[in-house]
Amino acid sequence: MLNLAEQNWNGQNTPFYFYDLHLLRQTLQAARTEADRYGYHVHYALKANSNEPILKLIRETGFGADCVSGNEIKQALATGFRPAQIVFAGVGKSDAEINYALEQDIFCFNCESMQELEIISELAQQQNKIARIALRINPNVNANTHKYITTGLEENKFGINTWELADVITLLRRLPNLELLGSHFHIGSQITDLQVFEKLCVRVNEIQQWFREQGIYLKHLNVGGGLGVDYRSPEENPMPDFAAYFAIFNEHLAVEPDQIVHFELGRALVAQCGALLSKVLYIKKGQKKNFAILDAGMTELIRPMLYQAYHKIDNLSSTLPKQVYDVVGPICESSDCFAQDVALPETKRNDLIAIRTAGAYAEVMASNYNLRDKAPAVYR
Numbered sequence: 001m002l003n004l005a006e007q008n009w010n011g012q013n014t015p016f017y018f019y020d021l022h023l024l025r026q027t028l029q030a031a032r033t034e035a036d037r038y039g040y041h042v043h044y045a046l047k048a049n050s051n052e053p054i055l056k057l058i059r060e061t062g063f064g065a066d067c068v069s070g071n072e073i074k075q076a077l078a079t080g081f082r083p084a085q086i087v088f089a090g091v092g093k094s095d096a097e098i099n100y101a102l103e104q105d106i107f108c109f110n111c112e113s114m115q116e117l118e119i120i121s122e123l124a125q126q127q128n129k130i131a132r133i134a135l136r137i138n139p140n141v142n143a144n145t146h147k148y149i150t151t152g153l154e155e156n157k158f159g160i161n162t163w164e165l166a167d168v169i170t171l172l173r174r175l176p177n178l179e180l181l182g183s184h185f186h187i188g189s190q191i192t193d194l195q196v197f198e199k200l201c202v203r204v205n206e207i208q209q210w211f212r213e214q215g216i217y218l219k220h221l222n223v224g225g226g227l228g229v230d231y232r233s234p235e236e237n238p239m240p241d242f243a244a245y246f247a248i249f250n251e252h253l254a255v256e257p258d259q260i261v262h263f264e265l266g267r268a269l270v271a272q273c274g275a276l277l278s279k280v281l282y283i284k285k286g287q288k289k290n291f292a293i294l295d296a297g298m299t300e301l302i303r304p305m306l307y308q309a310y311h312k313i314d315n316l317s318s319t320l321p322k323q324v325y326d327v328v329g330p331i332c333e334s335s336d337c338f339a340q341d342v343a344l345p346e347t348k349r350n351d352l353i354a355i356r357t358a359g360a361y362a363e364v365m366a367s368n369y370n371l372r373d374k375a376p377a378v379y380r
C-alpha cells in the first residue's frame, strides 16, 4: 500500500475510498502466477467491489467474472468481460435476471435448487436456448468464520443438499433445455484457517465419486472463493498467501483428466488495496470514554457494525503520544462505531484517519441512510 500519510490529499473532500492500483496489480499478478501453476481458472466475485477501474485491471489479468445479479452481469459486460467468461450465481435469481443472462449467452448458471432448475429450463425453452448450468452443492463443511458469512452448512440457505442429488439427476433428465457442465461449492468468506479448504477437497472428492458412480462426467469443478486477508496487519501482509492456498487444492483435490477447476475469489484480490479515508469532526470527552467522531460512518463501511469485523485504524495526521478512543461515525445509531478503545496518537479535529483493508465489501455495501452523499473513489 502506498504510504497514505505521505500522499497529498489537499482539496479532496472526505470521506472517500482510496484504491492503490499498484498494489492491486501486484496482488492480481501473484494470484495469476500461482493459479497458472496448476492451470486453475479464476472468476473474480464482483460483489466484493465492482468499480470500473478495478474491474478493468482484473479483466486484463485474464480472470473471468462471477456475478450475483443482472446488474453485475451488465457491469461485467460493460467493462469488457466476454459472455463466455461470466458465471451467474445466487440463491434467488429473478426471472428477469435469468432472461437477461440467457439473452447475453453467459457461460454458466450456478443453480441452487430444483425449482430454480425448472424455471431456468422453462425460460431457456421460451428463448429457444440451452442453458449451461452447474449445480451448487452444499457440502456441509464448517468454514470456521463469522456465522453471517458461513455458507456451506446444512442450516444455510445456499446450495443443493447432497441427499437431494439423486432427485436432481432424475429431474435434469427430463429438462431438455439444460446442459449440466459441472459442480459448484462455496463454503464461506474470510477463511484464514487453510485446513478448512483441505476438508472441502475431501468432501468434493466424495461427491465427485458419487457422480461418477451415476455415470455422470462433470467437465467443470468450481470450488468457490473465501480466501481471507490479514485485517490486523495490512502492512506486513498486503496480500494473502496465494501459493499456499492453491497448493492445498493441488494436493488434495482429485481432478479428472481434462477437468477444469475454477475459483471465485473476491476479497483476497481487492481488500488490501482499499482504504476509507475520513476526517475527525470532533473529539468528545465522555464520562467514561473519549470519542473520535468521524465524518464517515456505517453508511460507508458497515462491516464492523454487521460482523463485529476488525479494521485497522491509522491517524495519518498525528505523531503525538497515544490516547484511547472509541472511533465512531456521525449516524444516529449507537452501533455506528468502527472500534472501541483504540490507541491512536493524540487526535484532534480535522485529523485524517485511514480505515484500512476496505477494498472489499465496503463501497459496495454503502447506503445513503440519513440521506448521506455517496463517498467518491480516488485511485492512485
Ligand SMILES: Cc1ncc(COP(=O)(O)O)c(C=O)c1O
Binding pocket: 045, 048, 066, 089, 151, 186, 188, 189, 190, 224, 225, 226, 227, 264, 265, 266, 267, 268
Ligand atoms: C458463491 C460465492 N462465490 C464467491 C464469493 C466470494 O467470496 P470471497 O470474497 O470470500 O472470496 C462469495 C462470497 O462469499 C460467494 O457467495
Ligand SMILES: N[C@@H](CCCC[NH3+])C(=O)O
Binding pocket: 047, 149, 189, 190, 303, 307, 360, 361
Ligand atoms: N459482505 C461480507 C462477505 C460476504 C460474502 C458474500 N457471500 C463481508 O464483508 O465480509
